[in-house]
Amino acid sequence: MLITSRKSWELSDADATPEAVYRDRRRFLKLGVGLAAGMAAGPLFAPRSGLAAPSENKIKDILQSKYRILEKATERDKFLNYTNFYEFATSRDQIVERAEAFATRPWTVEVAGEVKHAGTYDVDDLLRPNRREERIYRHRCVETWSMIVPWVGVPLADVVKRLEPTSKARYVAFETLHDPERMPGQKRPVLEWPYVEGLRLDEALNPLTVLAVGAYGETLAPQNGAPIRLVVPWKYGFKGIKSIVRITFTETEPPTSWNRSSPDEYGFYANVNPDVSHPRWSQAKERLIGDFFKRRTLKFNGYGEEVAHLYQNMDLSKFF
Amino acid sequence: MHRQRIVWWAVFAALSAPLAWLGVLAATDGLGANPIEFVTRYLGDWALRALLAALAPTALNILFGWTGAVRLRRMVGLYAFAYAVLHVSSYVVLDQFFDWAAIWADVIKRKYITAGMATVAILSLLAATSWAGAVRRLGAKTWKRLHRGVYAAALLACLHYAWMVKADLTGPALHAAVLAVLLGVRMAAFTKKRLTPLRPR
Ligand code: HEM
Numbered sequence: 001m002l003i004t005s006r007k008s009w010e011l012s013d014a015d016a017t018p019e020a021v022y023r024d025r026r027r028f029l030k031l032g033v034g035l036a037a038g039m040a041a042g043p044l045f046a047p048r049s050g051l052a053a054p055s056e057n058k059i060k061d062i063l064q065s066k067y068r069i070l071e072k073a074t075e076r077d078k079f080l081n082y083t084n085f086y087e088f089a090t091s092r093d094q095i096v097e098r099a100e101a102f103a104t105r106p107w108t109v110e111v112a113g114e115v116k117h118a119g120t121y122d123v124d125d126l127l128r129p130n131r132r133e134e135r136i137y138r139h140r141c142v143e144t145w146s147m148i149v150p151w152v153g154v155p156l157a158d159v160v161k162r163l164e165p166t167s168k169a170r171y172v173a174f175e176t177l178h179d180p181e182r183m184p185g186q187k188r189p190v191l192e193w194p195y196v197e198g199l200r201l202d203e204a205l206n207p208l209t210v211l212a213v214g215a216y217g218e219t220l221a222p223q224n225g226a227p228i229r230l231v232v233p234w235k236y237g238f239k240g241i242k243s244i245v246r247i248t249f250t251e252t253e254p255p256t257s258w259n260r261s262s263p264d265e266y267g268f269y270a271n272v273n274p275d276v277s278h279p280r281w282s283q284a285k286e287r288l289i290g291d292f293f294k295r296r297t298l299k300f301n302g303y304g305e306e307v308a309h310l311y312q313n314m315d316l317s318k319f320f
Numbered sequence: 321m322h323r324q325r326i327v328w329w330a331v332f333a334a335l336s337a338p339l340a341w342l343g344v345l346a347a348t349d350g351l352g353a354n355p356i357e358f359v360t361r362y363l364g365d366w367a368l369r370a371l372l373a374a375l376a377p378t379a380l381n382i383l384f385g386w387t388g389a390v391r392l393r394r395m396v397g398l399y400a401f402a403y404a405v406l407h408v409s410s411y412v413v414l415d416q417f418f419d420w421a422a423i424w425a426d427v428i429k430r431k432y433i434t435a436g437m438a439t440v441a442i443l444s445l446l447a448a449t450s451w452a453g454a455v456r457r458l459g460a461k462t463w464k465r466l467h468r469g470v471y472a473a474a475l476l477a478c479l480h481y482a483w484m485v486k487a488d489l490t491g492p493a494l495h496a497a498v499l500a501v502l503l504g505v506r507m508a509a510f511t512k513k514r515l516t517p518l519r520p521r
Contacts, residue, residue: 190487
């Protein structure tokens with residue numbers, strides 16, 4: 001493999017392999033030359049646990065995108081069980097328990113505001129023209145833990161372009177389902193419900209920003225934000241709003257939930273930044289789930305090359 | 321006397337159980353995806369619970385005249401100290417791995433850590449003067465005044481917990497409510513004693 005200066009998101013061997021060969025290799029494994037072969041292939045295939053055990057939640061025909069962190073993905077089991085989703089509960093055990101029966105179909109997403117094709121869409125229709133892509137991203141929580149997650153989704157930019165925002169649109173606002181019967185955590189005013197998030201339009205159009213529908217080759221589990229959630233890998237995890245039911249294009253900066261809850265702790269931008277410490281946690285270091293030692297946190301979570309230009313001439317300690 | 325011993329050992333066992341359980345969880349891969357966070361929080365929880373429990377004997381004595389309870393105080397208090405030390409060790413060793421610069425930055429910058437630190441300082445002082453000889457050396461009056469610091473420690477520990485939490489204050493509120501009751505009983509007895517001569521029990 002050619003040694004060149006690596007992009008921050010890192011090119012893996014798989015990218016050097018032509019897509020067809022790569023897919024053949026997958027089929028070969030799938031045909032089951034045996035579990036042994038699957039194991040021998042090691043970490044490259046480890047994230048897609050769907051390979052070994054075909055499941056009905058498996059997403060077919062996933063495109064391997066070039067955005068792939070080389071490091072071994074976090075164990076799927078940990079991704080499933082270690083999450084924050086206050087709509088269900090504030091304790092992690094309870095989240096998984098209460099989310100189990102959450103029905104994610106039928107599911108519609110309302111598109112509104114400064115946009116040509118406003119209306120209510122079935123979630124599958126909204127994404128239909130796109131082939132699903134796998135993006136192996138670093139995921140950094142403001143609580144100073146991190147994971148490496150093989151998301152499956154579509155670029156938000158494609159969806160936004162199809163919807164055709166008007167010339168007035170400068171921001172995109174998102175809203176989570178508000179239904180205390182199905183999301184019992186909403187019965188208590190821990191945060192102001194529904195959960196809301198937002199991006200500047202240029203952030204939404206950045207190729208890294210994804211609307212995810214799956215992870216580890218399978219459709220998302222409810223506790224991870226099924227059926228559709230946002231993934232913005234250079235921002236803290238709470239920007240990745242889950243179980244989205246509304247997308248609104250706006251002229252002005254939309255409110256965001258954690259900022260509304262504690263404005264001096266959480267800003268609108270919430271870019272991962274080791275130099276701007278949070279009143280509760282120093283953000284200089286993080287613990288990758290599964291590691292003992294902490295590691296240094298990277299500015300923009302390591303995605304500076306792709307996104308730093310979005311924030312030129314902005315004081316990031318002010319716009320945190 | 322015999323019953324007193326049984327109660328003592330029962331309380332001792334009850335306070336050891338969480339530590340034993342933590343050992344079982346650790347040995348059986350039961351600490352979840354983020355074991356270090358789990359251990360730190362678990363030990364913090366039990367430090368606070370033991371600390372509140374250490375205030376209970378006095379309240380029981382005041383409310384029900386159960387003088388024997390007071391003999392449990394030292395053991396329970398020392399358990400609170402032990403859990404607090406383990407909790408802080410978990411933070412220093414497992415979480416920060418002796419990164420003293422980061423620890424110091426936390427102590428001065430994050431008010432919840434500052435409060436935790438103050439709590440540990442008070443508890444250390446009380447633990448160091450918890451042996452019988454210390455009462456004699458300090459004089460009963462000074463010793464008593466010093467050990468009233470346990471209420472300050474409990475208050476600071478509740479603050480530490482409340483400031484640590486992101487949004488859901490249920491846990492801190494419940495613990496603070498227990499503390500308020502225990503402190504209330506103590507204060508009520510205190511003012512009553514000053515206003516009216518003690519009645520024989
Ligand atoms: C230098 C002293 C202390 C330090 C550095 C410290 C540090 C910490 C840290 C790092 C956490 C967990 C934060 C997180 O997971 O995000 C925590 C939580 C906690 N600590 Fe401490 N602590 C100290 C003293 C104490 C003391 C003395 C008590 C009680 C007597 C206490 C009770 C608690 C409680 C109840 C929690 C919350 C646990 C939970 O969320 O379930 N801490 N502390």
